[in-house]
Amino acid sequence: MPHNFTMPQITTHLYVVRHAWAEDPGPGIDDHARRLTKRGRKRFAAMMRKLRKAGMAVDLVASSPLVRARETAELLAEAFGNAPPVEVVDALAPASNWPDLVAWTTQQDAARVAWVGHMPCVGRLVALMIGDGSASIRMQKGAVASIRLDDGPGHPGELEWLATDDIV
DSSP: OOOOOOOOOOEEEEEEEEEEBBBOOOTTGGHHHHHHOHHHHHHHHHHHHHHHHHTOOOSSSEEEEHHHHHHHHHHHTTTSTTTTOEOOOOSSSSSHHHHHHHHHHHHOSEEEEEEOTTTTTHHHHHHHTTOOOOOOOOTTTTTTEEEOOOOOSOOOOOOEEOOOOOGG
């Protein structure tokens, strides 16, 4: 009797996203609880609409546990008609853990995954995902890097584009 076993999707496309514009840090403000500003929400949502129209598609969104990253991840997901799920992944918190992120991503059944995190970690993650951990990639708030992964996560990919809100 044949088995109905299906292989999970291999992640072949990764989007690395720096969280959108958030409240300024200051005395008495918990860094983990900083929220996106109203203007930051609008700017990022507009940019995501442009990227969706240009062909960006996402099946799953992973977010740092910090509030500003989670809010950015939710805006990203809302931009797509398929409303991809958003999962909090501790490895995306400041001081991101690349091996844990790669392991988490390879366990997902999603071809197109977005990671939402913080600088300088997201710049380092882009560099690692394209095979050059020594490179310095500057990512503005709300920036999105598109990386094609022909061999899946953990193998050097190709940076296809890096978008900032200048496109809006």
